[in-house]
Amino acid sequence: xxxxxxxxxxxxxxxxxxxxxxxxDLFGTEEYYPGFEHQTTCDSYWTSVPPEYWTKRHVWExxxxxCDQYKLDxxxxxxxxxxxxxxxxxxxxxxxxxxxAGICGEYLYFILQNIRTQAPDSSCxxxxxxxxxxxxxxxxxxxxxxxxxxxxxxxxxxxxxxCGILExxxxxxxxxxxxxxxxxxxxxxxxxxxxxxxxxKLSRALRYYYKTGILERVxxxxxxxxxxxxxxxxxxxx
DNA sequence: AGTAACTTTCCTGATT
DNA sequence: CAATCAGGAAAGTTAC
Numbered sequence: 001x002x003x004x005x006x007x008x009x010x011x012x013x014x015x016x017x018x019x020x021x022x023x024x025d026l027f028g029t030e031e032y033y034p035g036f037e038h039q040t041t042c043d044s045y046w047t048s049v050p051p052e053y054w055t056k057r058h059v060w061e062x063x064x065x066x067c068d069q070y071k072l073d074x075x076x077x078x079x080x081x082x083x084x085x086x087x088x089x090x091x092x093x094x095x096x097x098x099x100x101a102g103i104c105g106e107y108l109y110f111i112l113q114n115i116r117t118q119a120p121d122s123s124c125x126x127x128x129x130x131x132x133x134x135x136x137x138x139x140x141x142x143x144x145x146x147x148x149x150x151x152x153x154x155x156x157x158x159x160x161x162x163c164g165i166l167e168x169x170x171x172x173x174x175x176x177x178x179x180x181x182x183x184x185x186x187x188x189x190x191x192x193x194x195x196x197x198x199x200x201k202l203s204r205a206l207r208y209y210y211k212t213g214i215l216e217r218v219x220x221x222x223x224x225x226x227x228x229x230x231x232x233x234x235x236x237x238x
Numbered sequence: 239a240g241t242a243a244c245t246t247t248c249c250t251g252a253t254t
Numbered sequence: 255c256a257a258t259c260a261g262g263a264a265a266g267t268t269a270c
Contacts (some may be wrong), residue, residue, distance in 0.1 A: 147244075180256085194246080200258080205245055207260070210241095221254070221258055240266070246266070 008160055051116055054086025064232050066108055068150065074231040077101040077108075090116065130187045150207050151188060152228070153233050154178075175218060175225030 054062070059082055067074040081100030082089070089112065095107035144153075156166050156176055165183045169175040178184055181199035189197030207222060209215035213229035226233050 192245085197246085201246060201248090203259075204247085204261085208244080240270105242269090244266105244268075247264085248260085250261085254257085 001043060002229070013152050016182075047064075050120060050130060051086045051112060052090050054089065056083060056085055059086055063108070067231060072104045075119060076104050124213055146191070148188065148202070149226075149230060150208055151191060152224075152230075153230065155184075156233065171235055174230070176224060176226075178222040179226070181222060 017055055031223075051058075051062075060079070063077060063079070064074075066072055067077070078100050092100075092109075094106065094109045097109035099105070101108055110138065152166065155162050163183070164179075165178070165179055165180045165187065167179055169177045178199075181203075185197045185199040185202045188202055189195055206215060209227070210217050213227040215230065216225040216227040218225045
């Protein structure tokens with residue numbers, strides 16, 4: 001399960017202050033978190049907000065991020081144990097992490113402790129502070145590294161940004177419909193800073209996912225289904 | 239620096 | 255007819 005994750009990935013010298021990773025990337029727009037950010041396209045970094053101040057939603061997004069980033073098995077995580085604020089998260093012992101997420105719990109605990117020690121670290125704050133966000137806006141953003149299927153998934157899961165572009169056809173089975181194809185393409189293009197994106201091209205990329213089991217073919221126009229290798233979309237796991 | 243994975247671009251032809 | 259689907263091919267990009 002964790003063969004792709006070696007312990008060295010989480011050694012203390014591993015930086016969790018990745019300067020390419022923004023708070024927005026991890027936690028979405030400021031609409032959810034009016035207390036943290038005030039710029040619409042802010043690029044300040046998530047380490048600028050200590051985990052103690054995270055909301056439940058932040059905690060959930062962080063778990064998802066860890067699964068995506070470190071290839072942890074999302075199915076081994078009991079999300080109901082993590083329906084808690086950042087403050088509560090920080091008060092959890094390593095044993096409690098293991099209880100809630102098995103072997104992944106150990107890694108999650110370790111990652112969290114790294115973030116906690118690095119979030120107030122001056123070098124992180126220096127590079128990650130809101131004041132310095134302008135310089136980062138010119139650097140490579142991990143927005144560009146987000147995969148298409150994750151972008152689609154996250155859009156599906158955030159009605160505020162969705163604007164009726166995507167909608168669930170069958171929530172349990174992970175079947176969804178592209179309602180506004182051109183709008184979807186435009187939004188994807190926006191994320192990739194590519195104004196030549198079209199639904200034609202986007203759908204070609206989606207079709208490649210059939211091969212890898214991220215998506216499954218549905219014999220209906222503009223309808224797709226998450227495959228067994230897609231994760232993070234299931235309602236009861238959120 | 240090299241490679242593999244992923245995405246974009248373009249295309250031909252089929253289907254709705 | 256216009257939009258979408260299916261993939262092949264190849265080039266471009268990103269992550270490691």
